[in-house]
Amino acid sequence: xxxxxxxxxxxxxxxxxxxxxxxxxxxxxxxxxxxxxxxxxxxxxxxxxxxxxxxxxxxxxxxxxxxxxxxxxxxxxxxxxxxxxxxxxxxxxxxxxxxxxxxxxxxxxxxxxxxxxxxxxxxx
Amino acid sequence: xxxxxxxxxxxxxxxxxxxxxxxxxxxxxxxxxxxxxxxxxxxxxxxxxxxxxxxxxxxxxxxxxxxxxxxxxxxxxxxxxxxxxxxxxxxxxxxxxxxxxxxxxxxxxxxxxxxxxxxxxxxxxxxxxxxxxxxxxxxxxxxxxxxxxxxxxxxxxxxxxxxxxxxxxxxxxxxxxxxxxxxxxxxxxxxxxxxxxxxxxxxxxxxxxxxxxxxxxxxxxxxxxxxxxxxxxxxxxxxxxxxxxxxxxxxxxxxxxxxxxxxxxxxxxxxxxxxxxxxxxxxxxxxxxxxxxxxxxxxxxxxxxxxxxxxxxxxxxxxxxxxxxxxxxxxxxxxxxxxxxxxxxxxxxxxxxxx
Numbered sequence: 001x002x003x004x005x006x007x008x009x010x011x012x013x014x015x016x017x018x019x020x021x022x023x024x025x026x027x028x029x030x031x032x033x034x035x036x037x038x039x040x041x042x043x044x045x046x047x048x049x050x051x052x053x054x055x056x057x058x059x060x061x062x063x064x065x066x067x068x069x070x071x072x073x074x075x076x077x078x079x080x081x082x083x084x085x086x087x088x089x090x091x092x093x094x095x096x097x098x099x100x101x102x103x104x105x106x107x108x109x110x111x112x113x114x115x116x117x118x119x120x121x122x123x124x
Numbered sequence: 125x126x127x128x129x130x131x132x133x134x135x136x137x138x139x140x141x142x143x144x145x146x147x148x149x150x151x152x153x154x155x156x157x158x159x160x161x162x163x164x165x166x167x168x169x170x171x172x173x174x175x176x177x178x179x180x181x182x183x184x185x186x187x188x189x190x191x192x193x194x195x196x197x198x199x200x201x202x203x204x205x206x207x208x209x210x211x212x213x214x215x216x217x218x219x220x221x222x223x224x225x226x227x228x229x230x231x232x233x234x235x236x237x238x239x240x241x242x243x244x245x246x247x248x249x250x251x252x253x254x255x256x257x258x259x260x261x262x263x264x265x266x267x268x269x270x271x272x273x274x275x276x277x278x279x280x281x282x283x284x285x286x287x288x289x290x291x292x293x294x295x296x297x298x299x300x301x302x303x304x305x306x307x308x309x310x311x312x313x314x315x316x317x318x319x320x321x322x323x324x325x326x327x328x329x330x331x332x333x334x335x336x337x338x339x340x341x342x343x344x345x346x347x348x349x350x351x352x353x354x355x356x357x358x359x360x361x362x363x364x365x366x367x368x369x370x371x372x373x374x375x376x377x378x379x380x381x382x383x384x385x386x387x388x389x390x391x392x393x394x395x396x397x398x399x400x401x402x403x404x405x406x407x408x409x410x411x412x413x414x415x416x417x418x419x420x421x422x423x424x425x426x427x428x429x430x431x432x433x434x435x436x437x438x439x440x441x442x443x444x445x446x447x448x449x450x451x452x453x454x455x456x457x458x459x460x461x462x463x464x465x466x467x468x469x470x471x472x473x474x475x476x477x478x479x
Contacts, residue, residue, distance in 0.1 A: 020177060054160040080160050083180055087158070 002089035003096055009086055010047055014110040016082030018102065023075025023111040036105030037074045043098045044081050047091065054080050078102075131182050134173045140185065142166055143190050152191040159183050191260070191286050314401035316392055317369040317376075323388055324367055327374025332400040333391050340391075350377075352391070357383040359391065369404045417443060417454045425458075 002008075045052060058076045090096050103110050112123045131139070142148040151157050157165070159180035250327060314329030328352050334342035340354040352359040359381040366376030381387040395401035412420075420443065425435040436455070444451050 051160070057164045079180075083158075085158060 003055050006090065006096065007093065008040055008089040011090060012082050012084075013085035014082075014103060015085060015099060016048055016079050017112050018078075019075045019078030019082055019116070020108050021075075021112060022078065022106070025072040033109075034071065034074060037078060040071060040102040041077050041081070042073070044095070047095050047098070048081065048084060048088075051080055051084055079110055086117045129240065130176075131186055132174050135179075135183075138166065138169050138173070139186055139190070143187065157184065157187045157191070193267075205212055249294065290427065314395060315369070315372050315404045315473065316395075317372070317404040319367060319369070323379050323392065324369060324376050325361070325379055326372040326376055329401050330361055330377070331393065332395055336394050336398055336400060337391055352387070354387055356387055356390075357381055359387045364423050372404065386422050412450070414450055414453060417447070417450050418457070421454050421458055 022033065022037065041055070045055060054075050054081065059073050085099075090099065107113070143152055147163065157434075162183070167477050168181065176182075196213070216244055314326055314332050316323060316325045316329055318324075330342060330352075333352055334340060337352065337354060340352050342350055342352050344350055349363055350361040352361070359379055361379055363375055363377050364365040365378040367378070368376050379391075392401070396403070421439055424439045424442075440451060440455070
């Protein structure tokens with residue numbers, strides 16, 4: 001059963017914006033955010049395996065050796081999941097927890113901020 | 125078609141161009157296209173023009189607008205029949221031809237059945253068999269038409285009498301139809317009417333005469349045709365020859381019997397005395413129209429036993445003076461039908477290799 005207690009459109013919007021934010025405004029402190037992002041992508045690929053093709057396409061297109069350290073690739077892949085959440089609701093509590101963890105790790109990026117809440121990460 | 129996507133014109137051009145390629149047609153033929161399913165090169169091109177935040181949703185909406193009915197069925201997968209099929213189904217002429225073909229194919233099927241029957245008869249009674257075909261066709265059309273109009277009459281009547289209960293619900297009427305119809309008909313007083321030496325009665329008259337005539341019983345012969353069976357003889361209620369008169373309840377029927385009008389007189393007397401039927405005083409005989417002559421022709425020629433040619437001549441002698449133009453039209457129409465049937469039978473025989 002899909003989780004209906006939360007607004008999946010809102011969650012979709014947050015995840016998509018986080019992905020875009022990571023892509024457009026790369027973190028100056030990448031280790032924290034990108035680790036959370038990589039965890040998110042790995043976990044979500046297990047929950048939504050039908051998106052594997054799109055994820056692989058994005059990753060290969062960048063031709064990068066360290067894919068997960070590349071904010072462009074990470075951002076694009078998170079956007080893919082975000083768009084898919086709008087079409088297919090959050091499926092269970094495990095998926096909700098994965099998304100919540102990403103949102104917590106990226107601070108204000110869910111609202112389109114240029115960076116997370118980490119003080120040293122703010123770009124002037 | 126209004127396209128609301130807020131794409132750059134260069135992005136629109138990219139999508140337009142792509143949607144006309146084989147790959148694009150295949151994508152659109154699925155009926156849905158998500159941004160993430162698009163080819164990576166196209167996504168890269170779109171993002172290179174401008175990587176706006178709503179690019180993905182605008183692209184999906186734009187492609188949804190492009191995916192018309194014909195494009196969805198226009199791919200190689202469906203044999204590219206989409207647009208021609210769409211055009212064809214919109215064509216009025218094609219609709220007519222389709223209707224005609226349906227009729228013709230039914231004719232040919234019936235003719236085929238009779239042709240195989242004729243084969244067993246060693247080709248004897250060729251013309252008789254053709255008239256059998258036509259008689260069957262006429263009977264079937266009568267049957268369906270009579271049933272339809274009977275049912276419609278009844279439903280309309282019931283609804284008219286109970287407007288509050290049966291406001292617009294036809295199904296509800298149908299469930300109570302049998303009971304209601306009996307009640308409604310039993311409530312009415314019948315009417316009889318004399319015109320041109322012939323008596324015409326309405327439906328209510330038939331209901332009452334069955335109960336009032338001593339030793340009489342109304343029998344349903346099928347297709348809305350009734351007859352009154354009495355110890356003296358038999359009286360027929362001919363629905364096809366009924367002429368409308370003012371005040372009638374239900375249909376009008378011409379009545380006649382096989383004992384020189386004895387039963388007719390007695391029946392009318394009985395119902396008049398018991399107050400179950402009154403004579404309709406105002407004489408407003410309806411002028412016959414094409415359909416009336418059509419039915420009369422079918423009844424007098426196709427459905428009668430005997431030589432159709434002499435029967436047709438009798439028909440013209442009887443009705444020709446009333447309205448020569450309409451009678452001639454009926455004759456022409458019937459002649460066309462007969463020719464069609466002959467053609468159908470011959471065509472079927474030729475197809476079967478039996479001539």
